[in-house]
Amino acid sequence: MGMGVSVREAIAKRAAEEIKDGMIINLGIGIPTLVANYIPADVNVMFHTENGVLGMGPAPLKGEEDANLCNAGGIPITVVPGASYFDSTLAFGITRRGLLDITILGAFEVSEKGDLANWIVPGKIVSGMGGAVDLAQKAKKVVVLMNHTDKHGNPKIVRECTLPLTAEKCVDLIITDMAVIEVTEQGLSLLEVEASYTVEDVMKATGAEFHVADLVK
Amino acid sequence: MGMGVSVREAIAKRAAEEIKDGMIINLGIGIPTLVANYIPADVNVMFHTENGVLGMGPAPLKGEEDANLCNAGGIPITVVPGASYFDSTLAFGITRRGLLDITILGAFEVSEKGDLANWIVPGKIVSGMGGAVDLAQKAKKVVVLMNHTDKHGNPKIVRECTLPLTAEKCVDLIITDMAVIEVTEQGLSLLEVEASYTVEDVMKATGAEFHVADLVK
Amino acid sequence: MKKVRSVEEAIRYIKSGSSLMVGGFGGIGNPPTLIKAILESGVDELTLICNDAGFPHIGVGQIITEGRAARLIASHIGSNPNAGKFMHEDKLDIEFSPQGTLVERIRAGGVGLGGILTDIGVNGLVAEGKEKVVVDGKAFLIETPLTADISIVYAKKADEFGNLIFDKSARNTNPLVAMAGTITIAEAEEIVPVGELNPEEIVTPGAFVDIVVKSEGVNWAWAWE
Amino acid sequence: MKKVRSVEEAIRYIKSGSSLMVGGFGGIGNPPTLIKAILESGVDELTLICNDAGFPHIGVGQIITEGRAARLIASHIGSNPNAGKFMHEDKLDIEFSPQGTLVERIRAGGVGLGGILTDIGVNGLVAEGKEKVVVDGKAFLIETPLTADISIVYAKKADEFGNLIFDKSARNTNPLVAMAGTITIAEAEEIVPVGELNPEEIVTPGAFVDIVVKSEGVNWAWAWE
Numbered sequence: 116m117g118m119g120v121s122v123r124e125a126i127a128k129r130a131a132e133e134i135k136d137g138m139i140i141n142l143g144i145g146i147p148t149l150v151a152n153y154i155p156a157d158v159n160v161m162f163h164t165e166n167g168v169l170g171m172g173p174a175p176l177k178g179e180e181d182a183n184l185c186n187a188g189g190i191p192i193t194v195v196p197g198a199s200y201f202d203s204t205l206a207f208g209i210t211r212r213g214l215l216d217i218t219i220l221g222a223f224e225v226s227e228k229g230d231l232a233n234w235i236v237p238g239k240i241v242s243g244m245g246g247a248v249d250l251a252q253k254a255k256k257v258v259v260l261m262n263h264t265d266k267h268g269n270p271k272i273v274r275e276c277t278l279p280l281t282a283e284k285c286v287d288l289i290i291t292d293m294a295v296i297e298v299t300e301q302g303l304s305l306l307e308v309e310a311s312y313t314v315e316d317v318m319k320a321t322g323a324e325f326h327v328a329d330l331v332k
Numbered sequence: 333m334g335m336g337v338s339v340r341e342a343i344a345k346r347a348a349e350e351i352k353d354g355m356i357i358n359l360g361i362g363i364p365t366l367v368a369n370y371i372p373a374d375v376n377v378m379f380h381t382e383n384g385v386l387g388m389g390p391a392p393l394k395g396e397e398d399a400n401l402c403n404a405g406g407i408p409i410t411v412v413p414g415a416s417y418f419d420s421t422l423a424f425g426i427t428r429r430g431l432l433d434i435t436i437l438g439a440f441e442v443s444e445k446g447d448l449a450n451w452i453v454p455g456k457i458v459s460g461m462g463g464a465v466d467l468a469q470k471a472k473k474v475v476v477l478m479n480h481t482d483k484h485g486n487p488k489i490v491r492e493c494t495l496p497l498t499a500e501k502c503v504d505l506i507i508t509d510m511a512v513i514e515v516t517e518q519g520l521s522l523l524e525v526e527a528s529y530t531v532e533d534v535m536k537a538t539g540a541e542f543h544v545a546d547l548v549k
Numbered sequence: 550m551k552k553v554r555s556v557e558e559a560i561r562y563i564k565s566g567s568s569l570m571v572g573g574f575g576g577i578g579n580p581p582t583l584i585k586a587i588l589e590s591g592v593d594e595l596t597l598i599c600n601d602a603g604f605p606h607i608g609v610g611q612i613i614t615e616g617r618a619a620r621l622i623a624s625h626i627g628s629n630p631n632a633g634k635f636m637h638e639d640k641l642d643i644e645f646s647p648q649g650t651l652v653e654r655i656r657a658g659g660v661g662l663g664g665i666l667t668d669i670g671v672n673g674l675v676a677e678g679k680e681k682v683v684v685d686g687k688a689f690l691i692e693t694p695l696t697a698d699i700s701i702v703y704a705k706k707a708d709e710f711g712n713l714i715f716d717k718s719a720r721n722t723n724p725l726v727a728m729a730g731t732i733t734i735a736e737a738e739e740i741v742p743v744g745e746l747n748p749e750e751i752v753t754p755g756a757f758v759d760i761v762v763k764s765e766g767v768n769w770a771w772a773w774e
Numbered sequence: 775m776k777k778v779r780s781v782e783e784a785i786r787y788i789k790s791g792s793s794l795m796v797g798g799f800g801g802i803g804n805p806p807t808l809i810k811a812i813l814e815s816g817v818d819e820l821t822l823i824c825n826d827a828g829f830p831h832i833g834v835g836q837i838i839t840e841g842r843a844a845r846l847i848a849s850h851i852g853s854n855p856n857a858g859k860f861m862h863e864d865k866l867d868i869e870f871s872p873q874g875t876l877v878e879r880i881r882a883g884g885v886g887l888g889g890i891l892t893d894i895g896v897n898g899l900v901a902e903g904k905e906k907v908v909v910d911g912k913a914f915l916i917e918t919p920l921t922a923d924i925s926i927v928y929a930k931k932a933d934e935f936g937n938l939i940f941d942k943s944a945r946n947t948n949p950l951v952a953m954a955g956t957i958t959i960a961e962a963e964e965i966v967p968v969g970e971l972n973p974e975e976i977v978t979p980g981a982f983v984d985i986v987v988k989s990e991g992v993n994w995a996w997a998w999e
Contacts, residue, residue, distance in 0.1 A: 137550050139756055159550055161710075161756070165873060166799040166946040169754045182802065182996055183930075183944035189800035189829070189853070189997050192943075196744025197550075197710040199751035200942055202949045202977075203799065203825070204660065204881050207874030208728060211661025211894065214756045235899075240862055241870075242852035245826070248895050249874035253661065279899050354775050356981055376775055378935075378981070382648060383574040383721040386979045399577065399771055400705075400719035406575035406604070406628070406772050409718075413969025414775075414935040416976035417717055419724045419752075420574065420600070421656050421885065424649030425953060428669065428886025431981045452674075457637055459627035462601070463648035465670050470886065496674050653887065662878065663891035663914035682907060684918055689888035693909055717974070749942070750975060 122292045125309075126260050128153045129290050130219055133258055138216035139163055139209070141250055144188050146260045147219040161197065163215060165246040167206045170198025187246065210249050218254035220247070222261045222286075224276045227323035229286040229298040231259065232278035244281065251282035263291035263320045270322030272296065272303070293317050296325060304329050339509045342526075343477050345370045346507050347436055350475055355433035356380055356426070358467055361405050363477045364436040378414065380432060382463040384423045387415025404463065427466050435471035437464070439478045439503075441493045444540035446503040446515035448476065449495035461498065468499035480508035480537045487539030489513065489520070510534050513542060521546050550743075552711045552761045556586045559734045559760045563587060563699050568596040570655070570697035570730055571609045572723035575601055575628065576772065578715070579608030580703040580736035582765045587701075588615060596620040598697055600651065600722050602629035607769045613641065622695065624648040628772070647675055650692050652725055658694035659728025659757070665692050700730025703764070704753075707737035708744070711758025712751045720752065727753045734760045775968075777936045777986045784959045784985045785811045788924050793821040795880070795922035795955055796834045797948035800826060800853065801997065803940070804833030805928040805961035807990045812926075813840060821845040823922055825876065825947050827854035832994045838866070847920065849873040853997070872900055875917050877950055883919035884953025884982070890917050925955025928989070929978075932962035933969070936983025937976045945977065952978045959985040 123146050131153035134140060138160045142148055151173070154160060162171040164186040171186060172193035180191035209215065224232040231251050234244050251257055264270055272289060289296045294317045295307035303325035308317055314327055340363050348370035351357060355377045359365055368390070371377060379388035381403040388403060389410035397408035426432065441449040448468050451461050468474055481487055489506060506513045511534045512524035520542035525534055531544055560583065563569060569587075573579035579599075588611060597618040602625070603610030610629045612618055620642045626632035635641035646654060653665050666689035670676055680691045702723040705716035713735055715723055727733050735758050785808065788794060794812075798804035804824075813836060822843040827850070828835030835854045837843055845867045851857035860866035871879060878890050891914035895901055905916045927948040930941035938960055940948055952958050960983050 161550070163756075164943070166802070166943050168748075168943050169756055170748070180996075180998065181942065182992060183941040185800065185802045185943055185998075187800065189802060191998055194748055194942075197708060197712060197755065198748045199712055199746075199754040200748050200940075200945050201751075201754060202945055203873070203877040203947050204950060205754065207877060208660030209754065209756050211874060211892070212659065212728065212757075213661065240858035242858065243826075243848060243850040243868075243870045244872050244895075244900070245850035245852070246873035248872040248898070248900060252894060281898070282895075283897055378775070380981070381718070383577070383718050385718050385973075386981055387973070397771075397773065398717065399767060400716040402575065402577045402718055402773075404575065406577060408773055411973055414933060414937060414980065415973045416937055416971075416979040417715075417720050417973050418976075418979060419720055420648070420652040420722050421725060422979065424652060425885030426979065426981050428649060428667070429884065429953065429982075430886065457630075457633035458645075459633065460601075460623060460625040460643075460645045461647050461670075461675070462625035462627070465647040465673070465675060466649040469669055498673070499670075500672055653885075657890070660878075663893055663912065664909055665882070665890055666888035666916070668888055680907070680909075682905070682916060684889055684905075684916065687888065691891070691907060691909065714974070749939070 123149060126290050126292060129295060130258055130260055133217060133288065134158060134160060139214055141215050141218040141254065143220040145221045147221065150219055163209060165203065165206045167201045167203050168194065168198060170195045207249055210253050213253055213255060215254040217256040217258060218250045219258045219260060220251065222259040224271050224273055224278050225259055225286050225289055226276045227274055227303050229284045230276050231281045231286050232276040234281045235279045247281050251285045256287045257285050258288045258290060259286050260290050263293040270320055273322035293320060302326065306331055340366060343507055343509060346512065347475055347477055350434060350505065351375060351377060356431055358432050358435040358471065360437040362438050364438065367436055380426060382420065382423045384418045384420050385411065385415060387412045424466055427470050430470055430472060432471040434473040434475060435467045436475045436477060437468065439476040441488050441490055441495050442476055442503050442506055443493045444491055444520050446501045447493050448498045448503050449493040451498045452496045464498050468502045473504045474502050475505045475507060476503050477507050480510040487537055490539035510537060519543065523548055551709050552759060553709055553740055554760050554762060556582055556762050559762050560586045560590055562732050563592055565592045566594045567699055568598065568697040570598040570700040570726045572702035572726035573600065573608055574721035576603045576608035578703050578719035578721050578723050579603060580701050581767045582762065583701045583734060583736050584608060584611060585768055587612065593617045594619045598622045598695055600624055602626035602632035604628050604772050605631050607772060624651045652722055654692050654695045655722065655725045655729050658696035659725055662694055664694055667692055696729045696731065698731050700726045700733040702727045702735050704735050704737040706739045706741055706746065707735050707761045708741050708746050710743050711735060711755035711761055712746050713753035713758060714746060714750055715752055724753045728757045732759045733757055734762060736762050736764045738764050776934050777984060778934055778965055779985045779987060781807055781811045781987050784987050785815055787957050788812055788817055790817045791819045792924055793823065793922040795823040795925040795951045797927035797951040798825065798833055799946035801828045801833035801835065803928050803944035803946045803948050804828060805926050806992045807987065808926045808959060808961050809833060809836060810993055812837065818842045819844045823847045823920055825849055827851035827857035829853050829997045830856050832997060849876045877947055879917050879920045880947065880950045880954050883921035884950055887919055889919055892917055921954045921956065923956050925951045925958040927952045927960050929960050929962040931964045931966055931971065932960050932986045933966050933971050935968050936960060936980035936986055937971050938978035938983060939971060939975055940977055949978050953982045957984045958982055959987060961987050961989045963989050
């Protein structure tokens, strides 16, 4: 997404605060993957991957990879005590049944109603939705991590998405390099502004209105 | 069914001739259960039970029953080498997918088109269809074992069933105390007559017409 | 994520009028300790969802025999005459499904599907009152998913996260029922610490299980005894 | 009931124009020996059904890269640029399903259902061209079952009857694909006599498997290497 390492890490670190003890979690590829590095040791969670593992652990040491133990992105993983292997229908059964407490995803656009577009980029070859529709539509909490604007400086948080939707009204929280914004029934609500920006900066970089009454920092 | 032991055994023995090496088999309760006793030792088959076992073996010795290892009728069983346990959706997946080579069932009525009624008896309390509809509709070969007539002497093989159907046009072969009758596209065909009866006896006891051209004994 | 509770705590979730789904098949695999506690708790007017009505004094059959169920969704009641008697006396409302359809309806509820299409019974009594759709020129029944307020299941082993393994043919409907409860209570013969079960052998992942209780073992004589 | 065959015998069932379903997810769990033999056999115009298009030189991805598929049913092709390129050039027709829907469609085919109802994608692009039904006031898509002339899967162990167990996350779509083939060929790392597998640990019962072949092991470098 063209962010510096420290910005990516800051976003991942902030996202980790959304993770509570006992949660079942699915992390998307990219920055969401980094979130696992910032979960405090006393917070016990189970990571879910849609190919068919509940209880993913950290990456294996180099040379200790097992080609038959990978996440949905094909990257080697380990498992923690209490992990289980199952077929992919059960992995998506957990998802559709609403048992994922949180999913953390990237996005191209998010609308003020929480519509999510993270699938099709116009002009690019369509790569298929994979598990994105299932996850966005069914996780109890959907957190989007992204740059506040695209590489041309255009807002990615908009009144109406221009790209085809992955799912309607699904996003609960948006964490960007500039701010943390909640999607509520009453519209967007600015919760936090990154130290090097002002509320006005965030307003200019956002393509939709938001409430600031709940600003916490 | 009000048959003597030797008649029940004769029917079960004849039914066992339908079983070929390599078959996957589901036996209903009653006489069909006895069929397993007459399969030659060199014919290797796998017995399926709809609660979730493939590879049922003979009954355990008295005192060696395991309450957690029973057939669909709740009767203790054993398993043979190659057996597997699975949940009931997989048991019926095997059935609906057409992987049961043969099912052997009892019946109240069979029509000349192979319609089967073995579920609801008028005036009696409905007990539910259990797995009978699945088995009758989807097994590759459906063999019915029954008395040729009811206890009042009325034919159970009829032009049209009077009882509600379990499944339409599903029966392939009928084995009774009097005869073996095949259900073909062209109608019923008498294959065998039990030694103590004549073709005329069978005609009188049957409520539908049948061909006798293919009579083998 | 420690889900082990006492039986008393666990069954507090089951109230008169609750829908209660019970794992098992012909009594085998019904959870004995939970059923005993449910009977003792005095709840009634239950909607029971179970493969069958068991036997009068075995497993889930006792809930029917004692008149605690107002409604039953099952495939077969032949082995429990009380079910038929109460149905006849309008004390028990029964909905029958073919067995293969019933278990797929439970699974559909458990994995969050809106239903399944099947041709089982499409031309007979089974089809009465059900919507049909034609796909590629072939008619299918729309069979709706089943879920319940509470599911109770019987496992051989559970770990403290609720991962379950089952015992031989007592597996039957238990892994399906375990997925279909809004709250799922698993009764296990043995409860082990997290990490003791091999991840390959786990049949029901703990995500589907809310409460684990220790089984006191079967408290009925089997039909074949 | 002895189902062990040579790879040469096994792949004779796969012809140009066949529909071929392949177990695996991102290359992991694709059967390497069978894929190699299929490539060498020269068949083309295949309809491939697989979770994804793999990577260009890994697993099922090679069948696409070598131009042997005319049609692909999958949930994702992002890791194999050749799939996108051929689609763009009208050399490859692709049907996308959400991943959870795709695997349920394969399962539905495998267990003989007429389809499933799901609300995944019911209000978006996913719904285009699909029939909707309303059940209890809620709209669902009718998603049709998938089967294939031939299914090929990768197992850790098979016995001679075709009972299968899988290896860690290489289980993924393999047990589903194993059920959905008119003919199912299982490639196993190890083949054992009947009776050596514990009935509790078997994931795919041999009833679904027609042919077992011995794996020669993975013949590609992994994407992460």
